[in-house]
Amino acid sequence: MSSTIWYLETRSPEHVRPKERPDAEAVVRQSRIPVPELNRFCYITVGSDWQWTDRLAWSDAEWREFATDGNVETWLLHVSGTPAGYCEMDGRIPGEVEIASFGLFPAFRRRRLGGWFLGECLSEAWRFSARGEGRPRTERVWLHTCSEDDPHAMSNYQARGMRWYRTETTELCRAARERTPLGSRPRFAAPTDYRRLR
Numbered sequence: 001m002s003s004t005i006w007y008l009e010t011r012s013p014e015h016v017r018p019k020e021r022p023d024a025e026a027v028v029r030q031s032r033i034p035v036p037e038l039n040r041f042c043y044i045t046v047g048s049d050w051q052w053t054d055r056l057a058w059s060d061a062e063w064r065e066f067a068t069d070g071n072v073e074t075w076l077l078h079v080s081g082t083p084a085g086y087c088e089m090d091g092r093i094p095g096e097v098e099i100a101s102f103g104l105f106p107a108f109r110r111r112r113l114g115g116w117f118l119g120e121c122l123s124e125a126w127r128f129s130a131r132g133e134g135r136p137r138t139e140r141v142w143l144h145t146c147s148e149d150d151p152h153a154m155s156n157y158q159a160r161g162m163r164w165y166r167t168e169t170t171e172l173c174r175a176a177r178e179r180t181p182l183g184s185r186p187r188f189a190a191p192t193d194y195r196r197l198r
């Protein structure tokens with residue numbers, strides 16, 4: 001089985017199409033104190049439904065190196081104070097910001113939060129250079145998604161103004177899946193409906 005990888009980008013902040021906030025309790029904040037365990041938790045919690053396996057093999061040192069890099073930012077979506085999703089912005093290549101990870105925790109999907117959260121993150125990614133001394137001007141914001149991701153992911157990226165510019169077919173995702181058994185990941189059978197808990 002092959003996997004398709006789509007690359008998308010924006011070349012100007014003016015191309016970002018934000019959305020109205022769907023929930024007055026939703027806020028987006030940068031997590032300004034790096035906590036590698038938080039990145040790992042988010043990766044597993046978001047990605048366990050979508051075959052995110054590449055980083056399951058990362059050592060503690062690799063997580064620490066990534067999360068504490070001065071040109072990597074972690075942003076969180078909170079709903080009623082509860083973490084509900086995350087976005088990693090990787091600016092280690094000068095002039096570029098890669099949305100390295102993006103997604104909602106299972107209980108918060110299909111609530112119209114993802115479209116709004118993405119619009120906020122893309123706008124913040126375009127402000128990346130303004131947040132750090134010596135950071136070069138951002139020329140593009142990009143990401144890739146693959147056929148194993150949420151079926152709404154691609155349309156969400158395009159709806160927020162990202163342009164699809166390259167496609168690749170690879171066996172990589174499958175190979176990674178086979179390396180790391182799904183059973184080793186902590187996950188719940190079904191997400192809790194957070195609206196009932198408020």
Ligand SMILES: CC(C)(COP(=O)(O)OP(=O)(O)OC[C@H]1O[C@@H](n2cnc3c(N)ncnc32)[C@H](O)[C@@H]1OP(=O)(O)O)[C@@H](O)C(=O)NCCC(=O)NCCS
Pocket residue numbers: 019046050102103104105108109110111112113114115116144145146149150151152153155156157159
């Ligand atoms: C993908 C994800 C971010 C979407 O968030 P969401 O809150 O479920 O989606 P929303 O209701 O906000 O809708 C956002 C966009 O998704 C698309 N979408 C939503 N429902 C859709 C449907 N039934 N059919 C097709 N596209 C749909 C639309 O483009 C929509 O934007 P629009 O309303 O401006 O047209 C979220 O479900 C998620 O985090 N999934 C798991 C992680 C993941 O796959 N992340 C992406 C990895 S690259």
